[in-house]
Amino acid sequence: MARQERAIRTRRAILEAASVLFNEVGYEATTIGALLERIDLTRGGLYFHFTTKEQLARAVLDEAVTLEGVRPQAFKLQEWVDIALLLAHRVPREPLLRASIRLSVDPLSRALFGTRWPDWVAVGESLLVEAQEKGELLPHVDPAETARLLVGAWTGVQLVTEVLPGRTLSEEISSLFALILPNVASSGVLARLDTSPYRAERLLKEARSQAD
Template sequence: MPRQERAIQTRRIILETAAEMFDQLGYDATTIGGLIDRTRLTRGGLYFHFTSKEELARAVLDEAVTMEGLAPQTFKLQEWVDLALLLAHRLPREPLLSASIRLSVDVKARGMFGTRWPDWIAVGQDLLTAARERGELLVHVDPQETARMFVAAWTGIQLVTETLPDGDLSTEVSGFLRLTLPNIARPGVLAKLDTSPTRAAHLLAPEAGSPATGRP
């Protein structure tokens, strides 16, 4: 394996392992010593990529805003829905995403590094603004307000769901979308939106194309 490729791979292993520890243990209880034990790297090998726990936390948060699986749809509102469903599907499977929320709700870490919630609000606002310009939203809907409220609600759903023994984030987010979309989407658009909890898995499947309408 070429040296540069090996370095990229090692950096990724460190970052993902740190994310697992932040997610499982919290920011304070995560230590460089523990990370070295888990990755089996030397201290010098780790410090070549990351010089401190603080730098690792910032790197994890930098990975938080991700559009993987999102594809153009007939309705911009479907893209907004898809993003919520994709994150619900991916978060339990990807420690980097889960750790970004754990760091964001940790009072100490939040005070040091901030959060990526403003970035998520901006992404949602852009999609909802495009949907409004296409006539997909009810006239009273404000994209910025809706994006802020939805990020707050999505985060709350995630935090509650992970404490439930039978909680499934995709199912919960799908249900929340079904409750809220009638107050956001025009009836003709609403009828064509797909909010099913399995939609994200379809979008992420290697053979998945880009559905021309809301429904796959």
């Protein structure tokens, strides 16, 4: 394995171990010492990549706005849906993404690092503006407002689904779209959108098999 590739893998392993800690004990209680107990690295090896907890948190947040698995679709609205479905599939499976939510929700770390919610709103708004230009939206829809509400609703549904038993996040986000899309998509488009809770897994497999 080339030196650079090894460094990338090590960096990723560090970020994932730090994410598990952030998720388990929170930002405040996470320490570099506890991180070193969980990874197969010396302090010097770690410091080659990160020297402070702050750097780790910022790096986790930098990886949070991910479009992995999203591909061009006939409808821009479908891409907007896909982003939310993909995250719903990945967040329960990827500690790093969960950590980025936790860092955003925790007022202490939020005060230090901000959140990625404005970035997500911008991604959604830009897709909805394109959808509007292509005539996919009902006339009254405000792309900025709808993008903002979806980021909020997605975030809260994720939190509440962690607590309430019986439904996966993918199922809940799929239901969320069934609730709001009839008031967003023009009728010709609505019938052709796929909001299945199983869609994300398929998209991700396709993307990852192409990457291999």
